[in-house]
Amino acid sequence: MSHDVFETKDGLKLRKLVDLKPTTAKEYQDAMLHRVEKFSKRQDSPFNDFIENTVVQGLRFILDSKVKIDNMLGENKEKVQNIIEKILLAGL
Amino acid sequence: MYHIEGTDYLKQKYYTKTKSICPECMDKIDAIIVEEDGEIWMKKTCPEHGDFKDKISSDPKYYKWTHYGTDEWSFEKNGETNPPDIKGKDPRGCPYNCGLCEEHISTCQLALIDLTNRCNMNCNFCYANVKKSGYLVEPSLEDIDRVMKHFRSKPIPPVAIMFTGGEPTVRKDFPEICAMAKKHGFKEVITATNGYGFQKKNGGLEWTKKVYEAGLDTLYFQFDGINNATLEKTRGIKNLIGYKERVIENCRKAGLTSVVLVQTVVKGITDVEIGNVVQFAIDNIDVVRGITYQPVSLCGRITAEEMQDLRITNADVIKEVERQTGGKIGINNSWYPLSTIVEFGRIVSYLAGVEPIEFTCHPDCGFATYLVVDPKTNEMVPIMDYFDPLKIVDFSNRFWKKIKGKEKKQVKFFENFVGDFGKTLDKGVNWLDKQQLKVRFLTGMLQYTKKPGKLMEMFSRMLLNGRWESVSAFTHGTLLISSMHFQDAYNLNIERCKRCIVHFGVAMPDGSVFESPFCTMNTLHRPVIEKKVAKATTDKVNNEFDTSKGQAIEDLAQEVAYNGGIDKKEE
Ligand code: SF4
Numbered sequence: 001m002s003h004d005v006f007e008t009k010d011g012l013k014l015r016k017l018v019d020l021k022p023t024t025a026k027e028y029q030d031a032m033l034h035r036v037e038k039f040s041k042r043q044d045s046p047f048n049d050f051i052e053n054t055v056v057q058g059l060r061f062i063l064d065s066k067v068k069i070d071n072m073l074g075e076n077k078e079k080v081q082n083i084i085e086k087i088l089l090a091g092l
Numbered sequence: 093m094y095h096i097e098g099t100d101y102l103k104q105k106y107y108t109k110t111k112s113i114c115p116e117c118m119d120k121i122d123a124i125i126v127e128e129d130g131e132i133w134m135k136k137t138c139p140e141h142g143d144f145k146d147k148i149s150s151d152p153k154y155y156k157w158t159h160y161g162t163d164e165w166s167f168e169k170n171g172e173t174n175p176p177d178i179k180g181k182d183p184r185g186c187p188y189n190c191g192l193c194e195e196h197i198s199t200c201q202l203a204l205i206d207l208t209n210r211c212n213m214n215c216n217f218c219y220a221n222v223k224k225s226g227y228l229v230e231p232s233l234e235d236i237d238r239v240m241k242h243f244r245s246k247p248i249p250p251v252a253i254m255f256t257g258g259e260p261t262v263r264k265d266f267p268e269i270c271a272m273a274k275k276h277g278f279k280e281v282i283t284a285t286n287g288y289g290f291q292k293k294n295g296g297l298e299w300t301k302k303v304y305e306a307g308l309d310t311l312y313f314q315f316d317g318i319n320n321a322t323l324e325k326t327r328g329i330k331n332l333i334g335y336k337e338r339v340i341e342n343c344r345k346a347g348l349t350s351v352v353l354v355q356t357v358v359k360g361i362t363d364v365e366i367g368n369v370v371q372f373a374i375d376n377i378d379v380v381r382g383i384t385y386q387p388v389s390l391c392g393r394i395t396a397e398e399m400q401d402l403r404i405t406n407a408d409v410i411k412e413v414e415r416q417t418g419g420k421i422g423i424n425n426s427w428y429p430l431s432t433i434v435e436f437g438r439i440v441s442y443l444a445g446v447e448p449i450e451f452t453c454h455p456d457c458g459f460a461t462y463l464v465v466d467p468k469t470n471e472m473v474p475i476m477d478y479f480d481p482l483k484i485v486d487f488s489n490r491f492w493k494k495i496k497g498k499e500k501k502q503v504k505f506f507e508n509f510v511g512d513f514g515k516t517l518d519k520g521v522n523w524l525d526k527q528q529l530k531v532r533f534l535t536g537m538l539q540y541t542k543k544p545g546k547l548m549e550m551f552s553r554m555l556l557n558g559r560w561e562s563v564s565a566f567t568h569g570t571l572l573i574s575s576m577h578f579q580d581a582y583n584l585n586i587e588r589c590k591r592c593i594v595h596f597g598v599a600m601p602d603g604s605v606f607e608s609p610f611c612t613m614n615t616l617h618r619p620v621i622e623k624k625v626a627k628a629t630t631d632k633v634n635n636e637f638d639t640s641k642g643q644a645i646e647d648l649a650q651e652v653a654y655n656g657g658i659d660k661k662e663e
């Protein structure tokens with residue numbers, strides 16, 4: 001809970017600034033995983049789909065590498081993005 | 093807002109023509125929306141009742157951006173409409189022909205059913221309340237079933253349903269109604285609530301578990317602030333905070349982890365609590381999925397001066413969020429009209445073969461942003477730290493433009509030569525085509541993604557399968573902050589009405605279902621429609637709640653019997 005609270009003359013407690021730090025960050029991250037767990041219990045759940053799970057793992061790896069490459073590209077990132085976009089839209 | 097930076101459009105004063113209604117006689121009149129004195133105003137004149145002027149936005153630059161259009165970019169969209177339910181009879185057209193009439197250009201995305209106008213509270217700005225109206229409106233289970241069927245049988249059916257009221261949870265058969273909605277195929281079952289059923293000291297937790305198991309997914313939870321004094325001003329009840337906290341606690345214990353805090357924003361009363369509500373949401377992020385601000389709508393006759401004092405717009409709310417969060421959630425880089433993701437949604441739905449979600453409401457209706465926890469700093473940051481949203485949207489728009497209509501033009505090549513076997517081959521070709529499109533689209537999305545992590549995994553699942561489970565898991569990793577400014581007779585713009593995506597369904601005595609956009613229902617149609625379905629009220633109904641305490645008289649009597657009075661120490 002933020003401590004940056006002041007009281008108005010009418011006794012209202014207001015925050016000067018919201019610090020945007022959750023005290024339940026761990027529970028929050030778990031909430032997403034619990035959701036997945038709940039859905040996984042259903043037979044037709046996409047979270048049990050072997051192919052999809054493999055693709056997601058693959059994408060995770062690609063994204064990791066992509067973030068590293070982005071950092072290396074620096075200012076040229078946008079140029080490269082434009083070229084890739086053109087390729088992706090070509091022939092559609 | 094890079095689309096409009098440096099353009100002539102930005103330098104010119106905003107001006108557009110539209111149609112509205114006279115707040116006095118409700119007749120249709122011309123209106124203009126203009127930029128004046130650094131603000132955007134609607135101006136209109138009724139030949140009989142004179143001039144009216146109402147503020148639409150306090151931020152012209154932002155407003156202009158949301159109304160900017162090029163071949164590739166526009167927030168003003170038309171939906172993939174369902175066939176109309178009726179042929180409009182009133183020659184004046186929209187908004188008198190609800191509905192849905194042939195002029196409507198969006199599909200319903202959120203179906204609403206008023207379950208009752210009974211309520212345990214008596215809020216001063218509420219429109220639907222048995223005590224105020226003097227009659228009871230409460231559809232039977234058969235009526236509700238009919239309305240659900242009506243919505244779900246459309247070619248593009250809504251995926252979400254919300255129960256409204258009154259207070260929906262005062263109905264004894266509420267769990268049954270939730271189960272019924274699931275049976276009809278609604279993926280997301282939501283109830284608007286002040287928390288009544290969930291907060292009960294005796295049995296509230298068990299009840300919460302029961303409705304969750306029955307199919308309730310989300311609470312759209314009335315939450316105006318964290319000070320008792322604020323809630324007393326808006327709801328007329330003392331010491332409400334304990335009541336509100338019990339709802340959150342019971343949801344937490346029951347595993348119902350999807351609560352959206354709904355703050356009605358009233359100038360000088362609840363607007364000061366905007367930051368408080370953000371902080372409350374963050375402190376309870378394990379169960380709170382979002383915040384929705386609703387700038388209050390104005391009813392009845394009010395003077396121009398009163399209007400100036402009371403009117404608060406979406407832009408005011410957004411700027412207040414920015415101010416009260418120390419600039420962390422800024423108007424210039426975090427907020428987007430709901431219609432931003434239309435093309436994105438269409439692509440996902442086409443590629444994954446699921447029901448589309450079409451947020452084609454008018455850009456003045458609603459704005460949203462997502463916050464996520466940065467695992468490194470543990471601080472909540474706008475989702476822009478994870479994505480480049482404008483680039484994603486730009487790419488989606490271009491991509492959709494290229495592939496649009498593909499679903500209607502499936503390959504039928506082999507079928508012509510080798511009959512049934514050819515059909516199978518064609519299916520294969522179509523499947524392969526979709527896969528290559530998926531790869532292209534996913535690669536495009538990855539381009540504009542900045543950080544890896546669990547959230548991104550959920551995002552890619554959403555793109556891959558478009559299933560509601562993936563959307564739900566993704567939203568469980570985020571906090572959605574949105575603002576929807578419902579219209580009233582002063583600012584009603586028929587361009588907004590026609591694009592409305594939030595529709596009431598009412599089972600009519602003649603066996604039909606009356607479908608009406610939320611804003612036209614509340615501004616124009618409610619009194620007429622309700623009178624047609626109203627039942628006489630009884631003393632039992634009138635006296636079942638002590639509306640100064642928000643509790644059932646029965647429960648209060650029990651409390652007195654057990655421990656000598658409710659909330660003794662709080663009094
Ligand atoms: S709001 Fe929609 S349904 Fe109602 S009259 Fe206008 S176009 Fe027709």
Ligand code: SF4
Binds near residue numbers: 576
């Ligand atoms: S309910 Fe009103 S504000 Fe919301 S989408 Fe419909 S017209 Fe717009």
